[in-house]
Structure formats: C-alpha cells, structure tokens
Amino acid sequence: MAKSIDVSDLDIYYGDFKAVEGVTMSIAARSVTALIGPSGCGKSTFLRSLNRMHEVIPGARVEGKIVIDGQDLYGAEVDPVEVRRQVGMVFQRPNPFPTMTIAENVLAGSRLNAKKMPKKTAEEIVERSLRGANLWTEVKDRLNKPGASLSGGQQQRLCIARAIAVEPQVLLMDEPCSALDPISTSAIEDLIHELKSDYTIVIVTHNMQQAARVSEDTGFFNLSAAGKPGRLVEMNPTRKIFSNPEQPATEAYISGRFG
Numbered sequence: 001m002a003k004s005i006d007v008s009d010l011d012i013y014y015g016d017f018k019a020v021e022g023v024t025m026s027i028a029a030r031s032v033t034a035l036i037g038p039s040g041c042g043k044s045t046f047l048r049s050l051n052r053m054h055e056v057i058p059g060a061r062v063e064g065k066i067v068i069d070g071q072d073l074y075g076a077e078v079d080p081v082e083v084r085r086q087v088g089m090v091f092q093r094p095n096p097f098p099t100m101t102i103a104e105n106v107l108a109g110s111r112l113n114a115k116k117m118p119k120k121t122a123e124e125i126v127e128r129s130l131r132g133a134n135l136w137t138e139v140k141d142r143l144n145k146p147g148a149s150l151s152g153g154q155q156q157r158l159c160i161a162r163a164i165a166v167e168p169q170v171l172l173m174d175e176p177c178s179a180l181d182p183i184s185t186s187a188i189e190d191l192i193h194e195l196k197s198d199y200t201i202v203i204v205t206h207n208m209q210q211a212a213r214v215s216e217d218t219g220f221f222n223l224s225a226a227g228k229p230g231r232l233v234e235m236n237p238t239r240k241i242f243s244n245p246e247q248p249a250t251e252a253y254i255s256g257r258f259g
C-alpha cells in the first residue's frame with residue numbers, strides 16, 4: 001500500500017514567483033521523512049505539490065517531475081482528485097467538519113468516493129480508522145457527538161482518522177502538532193511511529209526535536225536570500241543531519257544559529 005516518491009528537478013511557482021527551485025529527493029516507502037527549514041523556504045509549498053493541492057491556487061504550477069511508485073503524478077492522464085485520495089493530508093490546525101458527528105467526519109472522504117455505502121461497511125471503516133488513529137477507546141461511546149466536541153489533540157487524531165479512512169498510500173502532515181499541547185503532541189508522535197508500518201509519511205515540522213524523534217530521513221530547505229526561491233540544501237538520514245550534517249547551512253540551522 002505504501003509508496004515511494006521520487007522528485008526530480010522540481011520548481012514550484014505562484015504565478016511569476018518561483019517559490020521553490022530544483023528539488024531532487026527520494027522518499028522511501030514505509031518511512032517518515034521530515035522537512036525542516038526557516039519560515040518561507042517553501043516546505044508547505046513543496047508538501048502540497050506532492051498531492052497536487054498546490055495547483056488549486058490560481059496561477060500556481062510546478063515544473064519538473066514527481067513519480068509515485070512508478071507513476072508520473074503530473075501525467076496528462078492522472079486525475080488530481082484521485083491523487084488527493086491516494087496522498088492524504090493532515091493540516092496544522094485540526095479541521096474536523098464542525099457540524100458533522102465524529103463518525104461522519106471519519107467517513108467524509110469515503111462517502112465522497114462511494115456515495116452509497118452499506119451501514120456495516122461504514123461502521124467498519126469508522127472503527128478501523130479511529131483505532132488506527134488511536135482514538136477509538138476515547139470516542140467509541142460518543143460517535144454521534146459533533147467533531148468539534150473533542151479536545152484539540154483528539155480533533156487532530158480525528159483528522160488523521162479521516163485521512164486514513166480512504167486508505168491512502170502516502171500521508172502528508174503539515175506541522176500537525178503545532179497547535180497541540182505536549183501530551184497531545186506525544187500521542188500524535190506515537191501514532192506516526194505506528195502508521196509508518198503502513199504508510200509513507202512526509203511531515204513538515206518547525207520542531208527539530210520532533211523531526212529527530214519521528215523521522216528516518218530529514219530534508220533541510222533554505223533560502224539563499226529573501227525573495228529567492230527555497231532550495232533543498234541537504235537530505236540525509238535524520239541521525240546524520242542532527243549529528244554530522246554535510247552542509248554548513250544545515251549545521252547553522254540545527255544548532256539554532258539562524259532560522
């Protein structure tokens with residue numbers, strides 16, 4: 001189910017503005033890859049290019065190539081809606097649909113994909129996804145309560161349950177813990193550890209301890225100057241990035257000398 005991702009020479013634009021330039025990277029299947037770097041260097045932009053959400057913004061486009069398990073993500077025959085099903089995304093702020101119940105939130109994506117679903121199938125998806133997101137025992141007795149009735153950390157796990165309900169091959173996470181307290185953060189990090197046996201996970205984080213804790217590989221993005229495009233400066237095993245980085249800019253960033 002999990003897929004590897006190969007990015008070559010990727011440029012990403014907002015209209016005339018080139019936000020990211022020349023990214024080449026290989027992301028292993030069934031692993032966690034962290035993306036770090038100072039604000040504005042294009043981490044989120046790059047992440048959104050991996051499930052074709054970037055192009056939703058008027059004037060936004062990419063040049064270069066992204067191949068997911070042999071398939072050209074931007075090939076003419078590829079349906080971006082199907083891509084977004086296979087490459088799920090979890091955002092910075094938990095964003096459950098507020099008027100929907102917990103169960104309906106989990107099923108939101110699946111329902112879009114299959115309008116008429118037998119009740120038993122729906123119940124199975126809800127339980128499997130909530131178990132997968134480590135939320136089942138906390139909510140199993142209140143599945144018909146609104147998603148908004150949960151704590152922030154529970155809402156984020158609900159969003160992860162919603163993302164995995166459609167059985168994606170890749171899970172993108174854009175600072176999934178930045179709005180959470182340390183206990184909820186720790187729960188999400190534990191969950192990331194468990195999910196990587198089934199999914200390829202790419203996570204953007206500002207928290208370097210988090211990158212060090214959860215990921216196998218880390219990519220460091222940087223800007224050469226304000227207004228210039230962001231670039232991938234170094235991609236290496238996380239242990240190497242945090243102990244013996246190849247690039248002086250990586251060393252400066254992880255030791256807190258800028259960014």
Ligand SMILES: Nc1ncnc2c1ncn2[C@@H]1O[C@H](COP(=O)(O)OP(=O)(O)OP(=O)(O)O)[C@@H](O)[C@H]1O
Nearest residue numbers: 014017019037038039040041042043044045046057
């Ligand atoms: N919708 C948009 N339209 C135009 N420019 C954008 C848009 N979104 C982001 N940008 C620009 O693209 C560049 C990269 O932004 P991006 O949000 O990807 O950076 P980031 O590394 O994720 O930053 P942060 O760590 O602060 O979230 C920035 O110069 C930003 O201003």
